Amino acid sequence: MIEETLLIAQLKNAQTKEKAFRELIKLYKERLYWHIRKIVISHDDADDVLQNTFIKIFKNIDSFKQDSKLFSWMYRIATNESITFINKRAKQKNVDITDYQHQLTSTLKSDDYFNGNEIQIILQKAIATLPEKQQLVFNMKYFDELKYTEISEILKTSVGALKASYFHAVKKIENYIKEQTN
Numbered sequence: 001m002i003e004e005t006l007l008i009a010q011l012k013n014a015q016t017k018e019k020a021f022r023e024l025i026k027l028y029k030e031r032l033y034w035h036i037r038k039i040v041i042s043h044d045d046a047d048d049v050l051q052n053t054f055i056k057i058f059k060n061i062d063s064f065k066q067d068s069k070l071f072s073w074m075y076r077i078a079t080n081e082s083i084t085f086i087n088k089r090a091k092q093k094n095v096d097i098t099d100y101q102h103q104l105t106s107t108l109k110s111d112d113y114f115n116g117n118e119i120q121i122i123l124q125k126a127i128a129t130l131p132e133k134q135q136l137v138f139n140m141k142y143f144d145e146l147k148y149t150e151i152s153e154i155l156k157t158s159v160g161a162l163k164a165s166y167f168h169a170v171k172k173i174e175n176y177i178k179e180q181t182n
Contacts, residue, residue, distance in 0.1 A: 004069065004070050007020055007023065007024065007070070008061075008064065008066060008070060010023075011024065011061045012061060012062055012064075017061075021057075021058055021061075024057070025054060028071065028074060029050070029054075031071075031144070032050055032053060032074065032075070032078045033046055033047075033050050034143070034144075035075065035078055035079070035082075035139070035140075035144060036049045036050055036053065036078050036081070036082050038127075038139045038143060039079070039082035039083065039086060039135070039136075039139070040082050040085055040086060040104075041101070041104035041105060041124070042104060045085065045089075048085070049078070049081050049082050049085050050078070052081050052085075053074070053077050053078045053081045056077050056081065057074055057077055060077075068153045069150075069153065072150060072153040072154050075154045076153075076154045076155070076156075079136060079154060079155070083132065086100065086101070097132070098128070098129070101128035102125070102128055102129075104128070105121070105124045105125045105128045119177075119181075122176075122177055122180050122181070123173070123177065125176070125180075126172070126173040126176035126177055126180075127139070127169075127173065129172065129176060130169050130172055130173070133155070133157075133165055134165050134166075134168060134169040134172070135169070136155060137151060137155070137162050137165040137166050137169060138165075138166060138169040138170070138173070140154070141162075141166050148162050148163060
């Protein structure tokens with residue numbers, strides 16, 4: 001916590017901001033990339049969204065109130081940037097967001113940066129069928145192994161609602177996988 005407080009102070013200081021920001025990128029780039037990647041699916045899109053996320057963090061660090069952890073705040077920015085990106089792309093292609101996500105998951109096999117097997121592709125397709133909030137909660141809990149309290153900070157939702165969302169997401173994913181593998 002002391003390290004985070006020091007980093008935030010350095011980020012908010014004009015003399016140390018750039019150096020501290022490089023440190024911030026080094027610390028969080030990979031975790032944020034994989035969070036974004038689970039939402040936008042494509043490696044190239046994830047890189048673009050990650051860059052936009054860090055630009056927003058850099059521009060808005062002075063308005064960070066420290067009422068949550070720095071990582072939670074950045075995660076929320078990455079989540080919002082990812083959702084905005086997906087919605088914008090779906091609108092450009094004139095398709096429903098769910099249909100757009102299905103299109104994205106169908107390209108996973110040909111993605112040079114995806115090294116998963118068939119069951120992982122089925123899992124990604126199952127996740128794409130979930131409503132947006134359930135997708136986010138499932139990804140954060142299952143893949144990122146975040147605690148409900150952390151997810152609550154990021155999504156600004158009660159722990160009880162998150163547990164319900166996760167439970168429903170797991171049931172839907174289980175049913176989807178059973179249908180696909182039978």
